[in-house]
Amino acid sequence: MAEAQRLTLDSLHRELGARMVDFAGFSMPLQYAGIMAEHTQARERAALFDVSHMGQVLVRAADVDAAARALEGLVPQDVLGLRDGRQRYGFFTNDTGGIEDDLMIARRGDVLFLVVNASRRTEDEAILRAGLEPAGVKVTLLSDRALLALQGPCAQAALATLDPRAGEMRFMETATLDLAGAEAWVSRSGYTGEDGYEISVPAGAAEPLARALLDHPDVAPAGLGARDSLRLEAGLCLYGQDIDAATTPVEAGLGWAIQPARREGGARAGGFPGAARILAELRDGAARARVGLRPEGRAPMRAGVALYEAEAGGDPVGAVTSGGFGPTVGAPVAMGYVPDRLARQGQPLWGEVRGRRMPVAVSDLPFVKPGYKR
Secondary structure, three states: OOOOEEOOOHHHHHHOOOEEEEEOOEEEEEEOOOHHHHHHHHHHOEEEEEOOOOEEEEEEOOOHHHHHHHHOOOOOOOOOOOOOOEEEEEEEEOOOOOEEEEEEEEEEOOEEEEEEOHHHHHHHHHHHHHHHHHHOOEEEEEOOEEEEEEEOOOHHHHHHOOOHHHHHOOOOEEEEEEEOOEEEEEEOOOOOOOOEEEEEEEHHHHHHHHHHHHOOOOEEEOOHHHHHHHHHHOOOOOEOOOEOOOOOOOOOOOHHHOOHHHOOOOOOOOOOOOHHHHHHHHHHOOOEEEEEEEEOOOOOOOOOOEEEOOOOOOOOOEEEEEEEEEOOOOEEEEEEEEEHHHOOOOOEEEEEEOOEEEEEEEEOOOOOOOOOOO
């Protein structure tokens, strides 16, 4: 097996006492002070995550509208209508309507800036090159930039000490800020359900910026463990667990991310892979749905737990895709897929854990109210 790649901030993580693990081909910090403490830090103050393993991609053409039109052939999102200084959540789809990856799409002047999952960097680059380059659109995978995520209710105050313009931004807005002497591409977004920012900087500027942020009394480092528990409480999907190439956006509860322009009757309806199935499901509904799950008691139900409609007998009706203990909720939480007829708040189900069926109820998502700055 290939040796895990080291992040630009690898030495800083080790200096801070991080427990390192291999993730998506990278050596990543799992935790520093502990997952529970780092989770609470993000919910109550501000946590700094190194997410430089994510893929950063520039897409450009003779004009940005040409690049947007071409990208709309790969995603169901309204990219052409994306205003400068804004970003939106999207996903690559395949011919059967499944999700090949989810990503963020930002318009930055005359280019589109994409952030894709680390585990899908190679596949996403291939999708982009095959779909865009024949149309004269240039695709550049950036290898010289780091990506930091500052998340939590104190994130604005901390970042504004470096550039006051950070406080003027709203959720899903982007801006170029001057942070610790570096030109930073910043979005007000994140993967925790909290207010916060994602910050792309040249690799050489990452450590001075990280140290400057960590000098703030309300900021502390956090790793993959807290990132996962935070996103689960926020009801956000992890690619490869909650969504994959066999899961459609409608099944996953992500239909909200397909704008009217790309739907039936819209100005540019369809035209993306799997459009026939996805548009039909938007109109008629899907056979199954992603739901929140609240197990009874204190024992979590992890990914892979089979779900049943009755305490005894019968075949599984679904499965847990993500699960664990929710530190903010103070109880186990999970997500999974069930038939649409069972996807209602309070529906009782049974999860089979170590050969025993335990009660669990369908729950609305998210488990924790988002703290985004609208």
